[in-house]
Amino acid sequence: MTRNFSTIALLYYCLVVVSTYPTGAPSLACDDMIPAHEPTMATGHLPFHMTLSSTYYKPGSIITGSINPDAGHTIKGFLIQARADNGNGALTGEFRPSANKSKTVCGDNAKQSLTHTNNHTKTMVNFTWLAPTGKTKGDLLFRVTIVEVYTPGVVSIYWVNATTQIVKDCTNLSYTELYTAPEPCDILPTQTPPNIPFDPECGRTKGCSPDCRNDICTYLVTWTDKNDTVEFELSSSISVGTEDKYMAIGFSYDQQMPDTSVAECVTINRTFMARSSFNTEDYTNVLLKNETLGMTLLTSHDTDSVFYCKFQRIKYISNQAQYYDLNSNWTLLFATGRVVHGLKKKHKLKEISYQIVDFKTVDIVDSISHHDSTTTTSHNLSTPTTTEGPPSNVTWDPDCGVTKGCFPDCRTSVCSHLITWQDAGDSVRFVITSSISVGSNERWMAIGFSDNFKMPDTSVSECDYFGGNIQVKSSYNDGYENHLLSNDALGVRLLGSGVYGGTFMCSFSRLKSVAGEQKFFNISEQRILFFATGQMSGGVKQQHKYKEMSDGKVDFEKFGIPGSGEEDKTLIKIHACLMTVAWIFLSSVGVVVARHCKTAFPNSTIFKQKVWFQIHRTCMTLTFTCTAAAFVVIFVKVGGLSQISPSEGYEYTKYHPYLGIAVTSLTTLNPIMAFFRPHPGEKYRPMFNWAHWFVGISAHILAAITIFFGLNLEMAGVNYTANYMMVGYVGAFALVQLILEIYRRSRKNTAELGNLVSSQTYLLAKDKPSPNDTGSFQSCVTFVHAVMMLGIMLTLIAVIVES
Ligand SMILES: *[C@@H]1O[C@H](CO)[C@@H](O)[C@H](O)[C@H]1NC(C)=O
Ligand SMILES: *[C@@H]1O[C@H](CO)[C@@H](O)[C@H](O)[C@H]1NC(C)=O
Ligand SMILES: *[C@@H]1O[C@H](CO)[C@@H](O)[C@H](O)[C@H]1NC(C)=O
Ligand SMILES: *[C@@H]1O[C@H](CO)[C@@H](O)[C@H](O)[C@H]1NC(C)=O
Ligand SMILES: *[C@@H]1O[C@H](CO)[C@@H](O)[C@H](O)[C@H]1NC(C)=O
Ligand SMILES: *[C@@H]1O[C@H](CO)[C@@H](O)[C@H](O)[C@H]1NC(C)=O
Ligand SMILES: *[C@@H]1O[C@H](CO)[C@@H](O)[C@H](O)[C@H]1NC(C)=O
Ligand SMILES: *[C@@H]1O[C@H](CO)[C@@H](O)[C@H](O)[C@H]1NC(C)=O
Ligand SMILES: *[C@@H]1O[C@H](CO)[C@@H](O)[C@H](O)[C@H]1NC(C)=O
Ligand SMILES: *[C@@H]1O[C@H](CO)[C@@H](O)[C@H](O)[C@H]1NC(C)=O
Ligand SMILES: *[C@@H]1O[C@H](CO)[C@@H](O)[C@H](O)[C@H]1NC(C)=O
Numbered sequence: 001m002t003r004n005f006s007t008i009a010l011l012y013y014c015l016v017v018v019s020t021y022p023t024g025a026p027s028l029a030c031d032d033m034i035p036a037h038e039p040t041m042a043t044g045h046l047p048f049h050m051t052l053s054s055t056y057y058k059p060g061s062i063i064t065g066s067i068n069p070d071a072g073h074t075i076k077g078f079l080i081q082a083r084a085d086n087g088n089g090a091l092t093g094e095f096r097p098s099a100n101k102s103k104t105v106c107g108d109n110a111k112q113s114l115t116h117t118n119n120h121t122k123t124m125v126n127f128t129w130l131a132p133t134g135k136t137k138g139d140l141l142f143r144v145t146i147v148e149v150y151t152p153g154v155v156s157i158y159w160v161n162a163t164t165q166i167v168k169d170c171t172n173l174s175y176t177e178l179y180t181a182p183e184p185c186d187i188l189p190t191q192t193p194p195n196i197p198f199d200p201e202c203g204r205t206k207g208c209s210p211d212c213r214n215d216i217c218t219y220l221v222t223w224t225d226k227n228d229t230v231e232f233e234l235s236s237s238i239s240v241g242t243e244d245k246y247m248a249i250g251f252s253y254d255q256q257m258p259d260t261s262v263a264e265c266v267t268i269n270r271t272f273m274a275r276s277s278f279n280t281e282d283y284t285n286v287l288l289k290n291e292t293l294g295m296t297l298l299t300s301h302d303t304d305s306v307f308y309c310k311f312q313r314i315k316y317i318s319n320q321a322q323y324y325d326l327n328s329n330w331t332l333l334f335a336t337g338r339v340v341h342g343l344k345k346k347h348k349l350k351e352i353s354y355q356i357v358d359f360k361t362v363d364i365v366d367s368i369s370h371h372d373s374t375t376t377t378s379h380n381l382s383t384p385t386t387t388e389g390p391p392s393n394v395t396w397d398p399d400c401g402v403t404k405g406c407f408p409d410c411r412t413s414v415c416s417h418l419i420t421w422q423d424a425g426d427s428v429r430f431v432i433t434s435s436i437s438v439g440s441n442e443r444w445m446a447i448g449f450s451d452n453f454k455m456p457d458t459s460v461s462e463c464d465y466f467g468g469n470i471q472v473k474s475s476y477n478d479g480y481e482n483h484l485l486s487n488d489a490l491g492v493r494l495l496g497s498g499v500y501g502g503t504f505m506c507s508f509s510r511l512k513s514v515a516g517e518q519k520f521f522n523i524s525e526q527r528i529l530f531f532a533t534g535q536m537s538g539g540v541k542q543q544h545k546y547k548e549m550s551d552g553k554v555d556f557e558k559f560g561i562p563g564s565g566e567e568d569k570t571l572i573k574i575h576a577c578l579m580t581v582a583w584i585f586l587s588s589v590g591v592v593v594a595r596h597c598k599t600a601f602p603n604s605t606i607f608k609q610k611v612w613f614q615i616h617r618t619c620m621t622l623t624f625t626c627t628a629a630a631f632v633v634i635f636v637k638v639g640g641l642s643q644i645s646p647s648e649g650y651e652y653t654k655y656h657p658y659l660g661i662a663v664t665s666l667t668t669l670n671p672i673m674a675f676f677r678p679h680p681g682e683k684y685r686p687m688f689n690w691a692h693w694f695v696g697i698s699a700h701i702l703a704a705i706t707i708f709f710g711l712n713l714e715m716a717g718v719n720y721t722a723n724y725m726m727v728g729y730v731g732a733f734a735l736v737q738l739i740l741e742i743y744r745r746s747r748k749n750t751a752e753l754g755n756l757v758s759s760q761t762y763l764l765a766k767d768k769p770s771p772n773d774t775g776s777f778q779s780c781v782t783f784v785h786a787v788m789m790l791g792i793m794l795t796l797i798a799v800i801v802e803s
């Protein structure tokens, strides 16, 4: 990490002695960083190198660094500043002084530069810098002035404005920077400033599990073997104001939370207690029946934001399965958090020791820390992690509406799902938790962003769990079909995830927008929020089992709690009802009348046309009108040819749109043919009759199939009972046809034997009715048929409207 020093190395020989600054740089050096030793200038290679714990920061980050002289060089004095990497580079953040080694000067509260406290020769300088908690000033770099030699009146050598590499502002990264950042900005430390001193006894008389950089720790656990007890000291800098809090160490077989024996130090109404508890399999912590079992509190205090506890724990107590024996080796867990109404809340900080700890030794044990940016091997974020501490059930997040926006489905404090979001500058951090059972362990959850209450044209971020992995991906709803984006990692990054029993949790960040990506919506603008979950099979998402949407547009930069809304299905229902009226009732009646009722009312006419013809024509004209209207309505609704992702087990339903187009075409063709029909008796009349019949009957059969497919479409959401109505419809229709056909044949056989022509001239041909056929039977059956069809139509419409 040594940097190309864009430095002017300066060599000054002091002629006029300023009896100088053995206790640090004077304030007049704040701006130009030049010590007021008398100047003479020289240049050369800078004989120091500087290292930083991170080259990224965000509000509240902590960066530590050190300055190491090359061999043969030392440091007498120094002045370190963090300056914005632009223009005149404003001072930013503040430094934390290290006891007797450094102190702060300059800038706000005189904390924006770090300098030495004595003129001893130093072989190394460590510094700790805290990023501002409010608005950041963009990328920055550390500027350092180092005095190497200073003998008043004799010699002064120093180096001015040495700079470290640039430290990037996480809140102002470009898309590529954010997604190629080796240490993702999201997991930089945002803890309260650590100020626990490292215990020099560590590794000598005490075993320790610290999280320390330089000589400052965020927490420290030490242990000393006392024969049949172990003495523990816990220190942390957890800052929860004046609230009660706890520190706990867990003894675990693995690095997991469940099945862990816990020794804890808590304050309850500001009174310290040392207790024994146990983490059960379902991630709940329960106190042992005898809550002080084996524990003796020795000393404790809570001052100056250091929370400290010293207690002894008996190594082994017989017949206590939940009190683990410290003669064995364990993985050590450490956690701190708040205590509210006497109950421990979810930890704010949790650390897990890397190694198995033998409490008889005095080793220093490293820990894995999920907020640690200095560990270069970051966690594999693409695999499920349990560091967030899983909820056994989805519970209401008290931060909802306060620091987070939330889209919940909660009854009392238990939720079936909860989506929370927090603005993070360029991106929004989402956490989705769902306990909705989807009947399969491999499952997906997704949130969608849309401009309307419709599924099509929705930008989607999804969490897929299959093959033991959880991945977050970007996809898009093209019509009612969902497709992954060609770069399915676009703009999303998994932060944490887990599957705990029935609960699926996924936390990820999503960029607000990516320039030029039409299918990745800009969520700086308000959108309707969708939530859906379903199962996966062979890595492929199946139709959702559950879907919900917000009742209005959601501002992802605010902390709202939207209610849930509904997709407007009015147009789909109108389409379904029009088609039902057209094909279940009108066309059924029209077809039967034309086929079987030509002989009825032989002497009556309506508007100079035969009764049967008028009924047929009216029915069929209305059928055409309804079909055309329904066709237009559905095109308006889906905005084009509907791409349907079929419901599970109903793959055939995806043909509904194509069948619908076929039906509509045939329905349009028939009246056109009828308009140009040859007159009765003309040469082509039989051919017309046949074609008219064929087109009509094809349309009718296709329409019935299409309606059946349509009723099973996911997007229609029609109740399953509609299928029984369709079965009833087909049955009734077939029965009536059968009865009338048998009757017709029997009449024909007796009355018009040998009249072969009639069998081809079903419909419009003006067959001479047989003299003794008054058509009353047919009229009667047809009437009954019409009533049945009307009944089925009305029931079906009722089911559709109700769904
Ligand atoms: C260090 O500073 C003290 C005054 O505080 C001075 O007397 C002494 O000479 C200085 N030592 C060196 C090596 O500069
Ligand atoms: C050091 O940097 C500061 C801030 O950029 C600048 O104001 C100052 O003039 C520089 N000093 C020298 C000696 O270049
Ligand atoms: C730090 O300074 C204090 C007085 O300011 C002194 O009592 C203490 O011994 C010093 N510690 C070290 C390690 O020099
Ligand atoms: C953020 O970055 C852009 C370019 O990457 C830069 O122009 C802008 O000044 C930066 N903002 C701040 C506050 O530094
Ligand atoms: C600086 O920190 C390193 C480890 O981070 C430590 O080894 C060294 O002793 C520290 N130096 C000073 C002067 O505190
Ligand atoms: C440790 O305890 C055992 C008995 O429990 C005793 O015999 C032994 O002397 C003790 N050792 C020390 C160093 O106290
Ligand atoms: C709890 O355990 C301690 C020993 O650790 C014992 O002294 C105390 O009597 C026990 N209390 C109860 C109620 O059993
Ligand atoms: C604990 O670990 C040490 C090594 O650190 C090993 O020598 C010892 O046998 C282990 N003890 C048990 C009970 O496994
Ligand atoms: C803490 O104190 C309050 C009132 O002072 C009391 O109501 C409450 O029960 C106490 N809590 C516990 C756990 O003792
Ligand atoms: C992270 O997980 C992926 C997929 O499971 C795997 O290919 C990769 O090797 C893992 N990386 C590390 C550092 O464990
Ligand atoms: C979680 O929910 C299930 C079913 O609603 C219930 O049986 C169980 O007790 C709940 N667990 C917790 C820890 O609330």
Ligand SMILES: *[C@@H]1O[C@H](CO)[C@@H](O)[C@H](O)[C@H]1NC(C)=O
Residues within 6 Å of the ligand: 513, 514, 515, 516, 522, 523, 524, 525
């Ligand atoms: C996203 O929307 C915001 C607010 O309307 C706008 O300022 C920003 O430029 C948009 N981003 C892109 C990439 O279009």
